[in-house]
Amino acid sequence: MLSSARGVGRFCLRWPGLVVFAVVIAFSALLSTLVGPQSHAQSQDTNATDIWVDDGGNVEASTSTLTINEGETKSYSVRLTKQPHEGADQDWWVMIVVDGHRRPASHYPDEKNPIVSWSPSIGRTFDKGDWDRWKDISITAHQDDDDDDHTIIFSSELWDHDAYCPPDLHGGGTPLAMVTVHIIDDDGDLPSLSIDDTSVDEGEEAEFVVKLSKVSDETVTVRYATSGGTATEGTDYTRETGSLTFDPGQTQKSVEVQTREDERDEPNEEFSLTLSNPDRAALSRGTGTGTITDDDDPTLSIADATPVVEGGTAQFVVTMSIESTQSVTVTYGTRSGTAVAGQDFETTSETLTFGGINSSLTQTIFVPTIDDLIDEEDGKEFTVTLSSPSGGTIKSGEGTATGTINDNDDAALSIADLVTVGEGTTARFDVTLDPTSDRIVTVAYQTMGVTATEDVDYTGANGTLTFSPGESIETIDVSTTLDEIAESDETFTVTLSSPNGATLSNSSGTGTITDTDVPEISIADAAPVVEGGTAEFTVTLSMQSTREVTVGFQTVDETGAGKATPIADYNKM
Numbered sequence: 001m002l003s004s005a006r007g008v009g010r011f012c013l014r015w016p017g018l019v020v021f022a023v024v025i026a027f028s029a030l031l032s033t034l035v036g037p038q039s040h041a042q043s044q045d046t047n048a049t050d051i052w053v054d055d056g057g058n059v060e061a062s063t064s065t066l067t068i069n070e071g072e073t074k075s076y077s078v079r080l081t082k083q084p085h086e087g088a089d090q091d092w093w094v095m096i097v098v099d100g101h102r103r104p105a106s107h108y109p110d111e112k113n114p115i116v117s118w119s120p121s122i123g124r125t126f127d128k129g130d131w132d133r134w135k136d137i138s139i140t141a142h143q144d145d146d147d148d149d150h151t152i153i154f155s156s157e158l159w160d161h162d163a164y165c166p167p168d169l170h171g172g173g174t175p176l177a178m179v180t181v182h183i184i185d186d187d188g189d190l191p192s193l194s195i196d197d198t199s200v201d202e203g204e205e206a207e208f209v210v211k212l213s214k215v216s217d218e219t220v221t222v223r224y225a226t227s228g229g230t231a232t233e234g235t236d237y238t239r240e241t242g243s244l245t246f247d248p249g250q251t252q253k254s255v256e257v258q259t260r261e262d263e264r265d266e267p268n269e270e271f272s273l274t275l276s277n278p279d280r281a282a283l284s285r286g287t288g289t290g291t292i293t294d295d296d297d298p299t300l301s302i303a304d305a306t307p308v309v310e311g312g313t314a315q316f317v318v319t320m321s322i323e324s325t326q327s328v329t330v331t332y333g334t335r336s337g338t339a340v341a342g343q344d345f346e347t348t349s350e351t352l353t354f355g356g357i358n359s360s361l362t363q364t365i366f367v368p369t370i371d372d373l374i375d376e377e378d379g380k381e382f383t384v385t386l387s388s389p390s391g392g393t394i395k396s397g398e399g400t401a402t403g404t405i406n407d408n409d410d411a412a413l414s415i416a417d418l419v420t421v422g423e424g425t426t427a428r429f430d431v432t433l434d435p436t437s438d439r440i441v442t443v444a445y446q447t448m449g450v451t452a453t454e455d456v457d458y459t460g461a462n463g464t465l466t467f468s469p470g471e472s473i474e475t476i477d478v479s480t481t482l483d484e485i486a487e488s489d490e491t492f493t494v495t496l497s498s499p500n501g502a503t504l505s506n507s508s509g510t511g512t513i514t515d516t517d518v519p520e521i522s523i524a525d526a527a528p529v530v531e532g533g534t535a536e537f538t539v540t541l542s543m544q545s546t547r548e549v550t551v552g553f554q555t556v557d558e559t560g561a562g563k564a565t566p567i568a569d570y571n572k573m
Contacts, residue, residue: 316364
């Protein structure tokens with residue numbers, strides 16, 4: 001704060017109808033009751049305020065008229081129109097002048113029976129840093145007992161730190177930043193103004209209805225301006241300022257404020273429209289609340305997962321349709337289809353949370369699948385279903401997605417390579433499926449002779465083997481024939497073909513039939529012959545043989561009476 005001035009100084013005062021004059025007085029007497037600029041010796045050459053005025057500097061008020069009801073307080077603002085000159089190293093003052101008089105006591109006409117009072121009492125200071133900032137001067141209209149309205153002129157003077165007022169700024173006796181203040185007596189029957197609340201969906205125009213309590217025979221005006229609450233100016237609604245005029249006889253006016261449509265889910269938001277500076281009326285309800293109802297409801301959807309090979313992880317993407325400033329949750333869970341939970345995939349359930357600042361519109365659900373040793377059909381399916389949404393809804397028809405599992409096990413069929421049996425027994429061939437399958441597998445088979453003859457050495461066989469789900473071994477039985485023919489081992493084959501549900505890794509097995517027949521050789525006595533004839537001995541094989549049978553023979557000499565003698569009786573062999 002600045003102290004009271006001592007010494008001498010000068011000031012200027014101009015008013016319509018008054019003579020321009022300069023007075024030199026003791027400042028200690030003039031400013032003994034106020035705080036103001038100190039007195040300094042005036043610059044000898046030039047001063048900053050004169051230069052500033054020559055360059056177009058001025059003092060500006062925010063309004064030219066102000067209507068105040070008794071008992072009410074309102075304000076107007078002042079500022080400089082140009083930055084102070086480089087030579088202005090200290091504050092400048094915009095001093096308050098009331099009805100052509102300085103009123104440092106801040107009451108008019110006197111403190112005991114004031115019509116108005118104001119604050120600050122002297123005025124406002126400005127410097128190079130805040131020269132263009134509006135600074136308020138608050139005016140209060142006091143209650144009195146008369147029935148008269150009052151009109152009081154508030155104006156301004158510019159003083160520099162030397163208590164100098166540039167004369168060119170008040171040329172022609174015109175006061176600076178003149179504001180005409182109308183004080184309305186409340187002993188009369190003034191109409192009152194009120195504004196209603198309103199509510200609209202975002203994107204629509206919010207209509208505020210302003211009402212005059214009764215018909216007036218005078219023109220009534222009032223200013224209005226929007227201000228933000230939970231709604232943001234420029235984002236949720238368009239700023240509106242202006243004034244309403246009620247012509248005599250009119251009692252209702254409207255102010256329309258455009259709200260803005262967005263694609264974001266958010267709570268309902270509020271802003272205000274406030275009335276101010278009524279003229280020829282009082283304010284009974286000066287602020288109306290506008291509620292912007294959100295019309296965006298996010299929807300949630302889930303997409304099918306890309307097929308995976310068993311043992312991999314199926315990924316399901318859940319998408320929220322629009323941004324939300326609120327928390328949005330949804331629960332999900334897996335369900336068996338042709339793929340079985342715990343066998344083909346892991347049971348999974350959880351809750352996803354969307355919403356908030358910088359929240360992603362997508363999240364991924366991961367479902368592990370199970371690798372086994374069973375040959376299965378490709379394309380086993382399971383589902384993931386969304387449920388229990390909060391803060392949003394599940395999009396119709398898009399709350400369930402399918403996961404597809406392809407098998408990585410290839411079942412193969414093989415037949416035993418070699419089976420050896422004795423003739424007359426059954427040759428059993430094992431056909432193996434590895435790995436097992438969860439579906440029915442079939443394969444055809446057919447016997448074929450190699451050295452063995454079908455229906456002579458064995459009974460021909462053909463047909464189809466069927467493996468039920470989970471089975472790994474089936475058998476083929478081939479009957480062999482027991483005969484009385486000595487023969488070599490004989491072979492035949494069993495061949496697999498036309499597999500369904502599996503591949504062939506070994507398609508042919510050989511059966512060997514071993515012979516169990518051993519022929520006996522015997523020789524019969526020769527019939528008696530006359531000497532000189534030939535004795536014939538018959539050698540007999542007890543059974544047929546398909547292979548050559550040999551046996552050695554020789555004559556044996558016998559001695560004694562009555563015995564034949566070699567050379568003499570027969571030729572020795």
